[in-house]
Amino acid sequence: MARWIFRRAITPIMKMLRFKEKLYKWIFTILAFASLFFLIGIVLVLVKEGLPIFQKVSFTKFIFGRFWYPTYNPAEFGILPLILASIWVTLGAVAVCVPLGVGSALYLNELAGPCQKAMLKPIIELLASIPSVVFGFFGMVILTPFLQKIFHLPTGLTALNASIILGVMATPTVCSIAEDALNYVPNAFREASFAVGATRWQTLIQVVIPAAGSGISTAIILGMSRAIGETMTVLMVAGGAAVMPHTFLEPVRPMTAAIAAEMGEAPMGGNHYHALFAIALVLFVITFLFNIIAEIVSRRFRIKLGLSG
Amino acid sequence: MKKEFSQNLGFFSLFLCMAATLLVLGSIIYFITVRGFGVLSWNFFTQVPYSAMTKGGIAPVIVGTFYITLGAIIFALPLGLACAIYLCEYSPKSIMANIIRISINNLAGVPSVVFGLFGLAVFVKFFGFGVSILSGSLTLGILALPMIISSAQEALVAVPQSIREASLSLGATKWETIKNIVLPTALPGILTGVILSIGRVAGETAPILFTAAAFYTRGYPKSIFSEVMALPYHIYALMTEGAHPDKQRAIAYGCSLVLLFLVLFISGFAIFLRQRKRSLHG
Numbered sequence: 001m002a003r004w005i006f007r008r009a010i011t012p013i014m015k016m017l018r019f020k021e022k023l024y025k026w027i028f029t030i031l032a033f034a035s036l037f038f039l040i041g042i043v044l045v046l047v048k049e050g051l052p053i054f055q056k057v058s059f060t061k062f063i064f065g066r067f068w069y070p071t072y073n074p075a076e077f078g079i080l081p082l083i084l085a086s087i088w089v090t091l092g093a094v095a096v097c098v099p100l101g102v103g104s105a106l107y108l109n110e111l112a113g114p115c116q117k118a119m120l121k122p123i124i125e126l127l128a129s130i131p132s133v134v135f136g137f138f139g140m141v142i143l144t145p146f147l148q149k150i151f152h153l154p155t156g157l158t159a160l161n162a163s164i165i166l167g168v169m170a171t172p173t174v175c176s177i178a179e180d181a182l183n184y185v186p187n188a189f190r191e192a193s194f195a196v197g198a199t200r201w202q203t204l205i206q207v208v209i210p211a212a213g214s215g216i217s218t219a220i221i222l223g224m225s226r227a228i229g230e231t232m233t234v235l236m237v238a239g240g241a242a243v244m245p246h247t248f249l250e251p252v253r254p255m256t257a258a259i260a261a262e263m264g265e266a267p268m269g270g271n272h273y274h275a276l277f278a279i280a281l282v283l284f285v286i287t288f289l290f291n292i293i294a295e296i297v298s299r300r301f302r303i304k305l306g307l308s309g
Numbered sequence: 310m311k312k313e314f315s316q317n318l319g320f321f322s323l324f325l326c327m328a329a330t331l332l333v334l335g336s337i338i339y340f341i342t343v344r345g346f347g348v349l350s351w352n353f354f355t356q357v358p359y360s361a362m363t364k365g366g367i368a369p370v371i372v373g374t375f376y377i378t379l380g381a382i383i384f385a386l387p388l389g390l391a392c393a394i395y396l397c398e399y400s401p402k403s404i405m406a407n408i409i410r411i412s413i414n415n416l417a418g419v420p421s422v423v424f425g426l427f428g429l430a431v432f433v434k435f436f437g438f439g440v441s442i443l444s445g446s447l448t449l450g451i452l453a454l455p456m457i458i459s460s461a462q463e464a465l466v467a468v469p470q471s472i473r474e475a476s477l478s479l480g481a482t483k484w485e486t487i488k489n490i491v492l493p494t495a496l497p498g499i500l501t502g503v504i505l506s507i508g509r510v511a512g513e514t515a516p517i518l519f520t521a522a523a524f525y526t527r528g529y530p531k532s533i534f535s536e537v538m539a540l541p542y543h544i545y546a547l548m549t550e551g552a553h554p555d556k557q558r559a560i561a562y563g564c565s566l567v568l569l570f571l572v573l574f575i576s577g578f579a580i581f582l583r584q585r586k587r588s589l590h591g
Contacts, residue, residue, distance in 0.1 A: 025483075039415055132512070134337070229418075280422070
């Protein structure tokens with residue numbers, strides 16, 4: 001009797017349950033691949049829409065060409081000025097955000113008391129959420145006239161302006177990540193240094209910073225990756241002249257600004273359209289490399305400090 | 310003596326870095342608040358723009374931002390949550406999980422304008438949604454996905470293993486445990502992450518440049534297939550387009566102030582919630 005009940009009633013319920021469990025697991029597995037799916041989708045779209053331009057100009061001429069005249073006849077598609085502009089602006093931003101961001105992180109970690117820290121950390125995080133378009137707006141209305149006046153420039157929309165705004169913008173991000181890295185340095189390191197008679201400053205310079213070095217590097221690389229991919233601020237304050245940059249006091253047109261500014265006017269499916277997608281592909285590859293490097297460096301950092309991967 | 314001097318000098322310079330960071334970012338908020346405050350009025354929030362964008366309010370712009378953000382979260386939340394559940398509950402250490410983790414990290418690093426191009430090629434053109442709320446929401450949703458996944462993961466990991474085991478030992482299946490025990494416990498943390506990403510999505514401009522935003526639409530958006538005005542794009546457009554730059558600038562100040570405080574308020578709320586939770590749970 002009992003066996004009969006088991007076979008006729010309970011077994012089907014168990015089977016049903018097991019099926020349901022499997023079904024849910026499959027649903028979650030499939031949905032979990034969404035990120036990979038979108039990432040591959042982005043690459044495919046960029047390749048499909050970007051590659052046709054290389055039937056028009058050779059790859060080397062595209063990357064190293066010094067003239068970007070996409071709307072002229074005949075058109076020139078050399079993106080070296082755009083790449084250089086991106087690099088210049090990013091390096092300028094690094095010059096601003098590394099001292100500010102890493103300095104602030106060191107201050108937070110080593111000098112701020114618990115109360116100050118509890119207050120400053122959320123504030124820094126909050127400042128990281130300010131939208132980029134607001135930074136761009138600030139650059140346009142406040143910093144531009146200011147720079148124009150002190151350097152006597154024809155226009156204040158320059159690489160310098162973009163560097164400053166981007167650097168300020170990346171500072172909270174760099175600060176947060178660097179602070180996390182400093183937190184991971186075991187206190188035993190510091191205590192050992194104090195025990196042999198080092199001052200707090202010597203400990204900081206010779207023990208803590210080298211121990212957190214690759215963590216801080218990760219912060220800087222991620223800050224750079226954010227700066228090179230940033231669009232709205234450079235679109236608004238970099239000035240937009242697609243010429244080879246000579247000084248920081250001239251307008252430039254970084255890659256992101258070129259895409260954002262010109263996509264609206266580029267005829268769908270034309271050479272200009274494909275060229276802009278090819279620029280996006282170059283940009284994607286650059287930020288991809290940055291992220292991979294950051295990943296490798298931060299993994300090394302964790303292994304060095306004996307933290308699990 | 311010399312040691313002490315260099316220490317003081319070093320510590321002072323670190324203090325200066327911190328002070329400079331706060332000062333610069335604070336002055337951005339200060340300038341926009343002071344100059345934008347005069348523009349704010351009841352009409353600014355309730356009227357539609359008129360006279361070639363030089364008069365009237367920004368009501369449709371705020372509504373547009375709301376729709377796009379809401380759409381993005383509706384799209385990204387279920388996907389992100391499912392992904393986090395898979396990574397934390399079903400398969401935390403497999404090769405597949407590692408591949409997914411790497412792709413999430415890389416997706417988070419993709420420049421926002423590239424998302425815009427992807428949205429343009431796929432949603433606007435390929436699926437034929439046109440420049441619309443739907444295209445913009447989907448594009449922004451993909452951008453928000455990594456953020457939602459990582460905060461949901463953080464919330465799920467924080468659920469103590471012991472209560473999972475207690476549920477399993479009572480005969481609950483894996484799915485029942487997740488549904489009845491893990492998710493309700495992790496809910497506050499997940500919501501905090503969602504609020505944070507709302508703040509971020511509401512301020513994004515580059516992805517909606519070609520997928521959703523228009524400088525001017527007549528009145529309020531009518532369906533998910535209509536173009537919208539959105540706050541972040543509106544600021545950009547007021548500064549770079551249109552026929553009356555001087556008169557538009559005042560409105561741009563007002564928009565910046567509204568967007569800035571909207572985002573700061575949303576993010577501040579989320580950060581406050583998280584901070585309180587952390588201090589409650591040690």
